[in-house]
Amino acid sequence: MGKKIQDEDKMKExxxxxxxxxxxxxxxxxxxxSLFFALAPIVLTIILxxxxxxxxxxxxxxIPLAIGVVITALFGxxxxxxxxxxxEGMFNVIHVxxxxxxxxxxxxxxxxxxxxxxxVPLMIYYGLQVLDPSLFLFSAxxxxxxxxxxxxxxxxxxxxxxxxxxxxxxxxxxxxxxxxGAVVSGAFFGDKISPLSDTTNLSPAVVGSDLFTHIKNMIPxxxxxxxxxxxxxxxxxxxxxxxxxxxxxxxxxxxxxxSQFSLSPLLLIPAIIVTILAVMKMPAIPGLFTGVIIGAACxxxxxxxxxxxxxxxxxxxxxSNTGVAEVDSLLxxxxxxxxxxxxxxxxxxxxxxxxxxxxxxxxxILDRIMQFAKTQAKTMLSGLASVFGVHVVTGDVFIAMALxxxxxxxxxxxxxxxxxxxxxxxxxxxxxxxxxxxxxSGAVFVTGALGVATLDYLPWAIAxxxxxxxxxxxxxxxxxxxKATEEDYLQxxxxxxxxLIDGVLTSGSQINKSxxxxx
Numbered sequence: 001m002g003k004k005i006q007d008e009d010k011m012k013e014x015x016x017x018x019x020x021x022x023x024x025x026x027x028x029x030x031x032x033x034s035l036f037f038a039l040a041p042i043v044l045t046i047i048l049x050x051x052x053x054x055x056x057x058x059x060x061x062x063i064p065l066a067i068g069v070v071i072t073a074l075f076g077x078x079x080x081x082x083x084x085x086x087x088e089g090m091f092n093v094i095h096v097x098x099x100x101x102x103x104x105x106x107x108x109x110x111x112x113x114x115x116x117x118x119x120v121p122l123m124i125y126y127g128l129q130v131l132d133p134s135l136f137l138f139s140a141x142x143x144x145x146x147x148x149x150x151x152x153x154x155x156x157x158x159x160x161x162x163x164x165x166x167x168x169x170x171x172x173x174x175x176x177x178x179x180x181g182a183v184v185s186g187a188f189f190g191d192k193i194s195p196l197s198d199t200t201n202l203s204p205a206v207v208g209s210d211l212f213t214h215i216k217n218m219i220p221x222x223x224x225x226x227x228x229x230x231x232x233x234x235x236x237x238x239x240x241x242x243x244x245x246x247x248x249x250x251x252x253x254x255x256x257x258x259s260q261f262s263l264s265p266l267l268l269i270p271a272i273i274v275t276i277l278a279v280m281k282m283p284a285i286p287g288l289f290t291g292v293i294i295g296a297a298c299x300x301x302x303x304x305x306x307x308x309x310x311x312x313x314x315x316x317x318x319x320s321n322t323g324v325a326e327v328d329s330l331l332x333x334x335x336x337x338x339x340x341x342x343x344x345x346x347x348x349x350x351x352x353x354x355x356x357x358x359x360x361x362x363x364x365i366l367d368r369i370m371q372f373a374k375t376q377a378k379t380m381l382s383g384l385a386s387v388f389g390v391h392v393v394t395g396d397v398f399i400a401m402a403l404x405x406x407x408x409x410x411x412x413x414x415x416x417x418x419x420x421x422x423x424x425x426x427x428x429x430x431x432x433x434x435x436x437x438x439x440x441s442g443a444v445f446v447t448g449a450l451g452v453a454t455l456d457y458l459p460w461a462i463a464x465x466x467x468x469x470x471x472x473x474x475x476x477x478x479x480x481x482x483k484a485t486e487e488d489y490l491q492x493x494x495x496x497x498x499x500l501i502d503g504v505l506t507s508g509s510q511i512n513k514s515x516x517x518x519x
Contacts, residue, residue: 038364041072061396065348076359089358090351104339107196109292112313112334117299118261120150125257137233140165141186148190152197157187180452181460184435185229189463192431198342199431203423206405211284217420220480221470229462256322262302270295353406362407380475383422387429397434401426413499418482428471432464
């Protein structure tokens with residue numbers, strides 16, 4: 001009797017799996033494209049982006065990427081897809097990314113009111129006080145990381161605080177390429193882990209994770225890389241112990257901060273509370289918006305601004321008017337409107353990923369990748385290589401994250417790997433390599449701002465390339481590779497995330513955990 005029941009259960013399970021394969025192989029009316037038809041729209045789009053970046057010297061890839069959506073639609077139409085189906089695919093992916101878009105807008109508010117309240121200026125003020133000749137490189141990296149974390153921008157930190165540190169370093173006899181390397185390490189490290197950074201919010205949105213889980217899973221790579229970098233800067237910096245800080249520049253900066261803001265340790269409260277809420281695993285949107293409210297209260301209490309001025313800072317950002325160009329450039333930031341460049345790019349990138357997915361182009365490319373990526377290690381290495389490869393070809397970090405991220409996330413789910421393992425790879429091979437690839441927009445900006453060639457400062461941007469090597473080591477050894485949890489499986493079902501199982505792209509809403517392989 002027991003054997004009969006078991007046989008019936010097995011038959012039911014087999015029938016369920018067969019029906020699942022029939023229902024979830026989507027869309028099931030049109031065959032997957034050949035590799036040529038799958039790659040053609042991507043290659044043509046990359047050529048357009050490269051032309052925009054390299055030939056026209058314009059770092060905005062929005063229009064080439066939008067044309068890429070049209071190109072993909074034409075290829076899809078030729079193969080028999082209706083616009084309605086392709087549009088639905090785009091909107092589905094945009095829907096997944098909406099939480100990240102709201103977060104980025106809230107971040108714009110935070111930056112504006114945290115500068116207006118004096119929270120960010122206070123951190124800069126404290127940071128400038130720790131500079132010492134023998135600790136200069138160490139302090140420069142640490143200071144830039146703090147400023148970048150609190151502002152969420154590596155470019156802003158490099159172009160302002162970094163530029164000032166180059167001048168101070170020259171006065172101490174520190175080679176500019178060493179200082180530039182320390183600045184880049186700190187600035188891009190801060191950008192990578194800051195909840196206020198656009199790339200830090202884009203990465204989990206692309207793969208279908210949440211912000212703070214993404215940041216948490218970057219720590220095993222990011223922290224050792226930063227410790228190694230700081231250790232090297234500390235050791236090398238000892239040889240410059242006889243130098244003398246050019247105090248005039250520091251005094252001017254600190255005096256301008258003191259004159260414009262009423263500085264008090266209490267201004268650290270917004271940052272402390274947001275950090276506590278993150279540790280308590282409060283969802284990102286209410287947690288960050290709490291930071292907006294507390295920052296606004298501090299601005300009115302400590303700086304005496306009006307409610308209308310706070311609202312204006314939330315919308316249009318803070319406008320500094322100290323008369324010191326470096327300080328005004330650093331502090332004139334934030335606001336909802338300042339995030340529109342990033343938001344529009346995310347919307348177009350998600351549309352591109354969505355139409356590639358709905359026309360099954362990604363499925364064909366995944367098949368080829370997974371012929372190599374049979375194991376967890378090879379899957380991880382495929383993620384790193386794909387992001388870095390697209391970054392090298394296009395020179396644009398957003399494209400390098402959006403395309404491989406959306407393309408490979410189903411493969412990671414299919415192997416039972418937490419998708420933050422992929423988003424971490426996107427940061428290490430994308431965000432942190434941006435200042436290391438000479439033709440990347442990040443490296444072009446750094447070279448223009450600091451006046452140091454990419455290949456000169458590259459060896460000293462230790463935290464950047466060290467993170468990539470550490471991630472490769474973890475990928476090969478299996479260390480610190482997060483596994484998918486029960487909650488993740490439920491989320492895939494709820495959000496209808498795509499999952500690659502045995503070469504078939506299936507729908508998360510119709511999947512059963514029992515048919516998923518375990519990592």
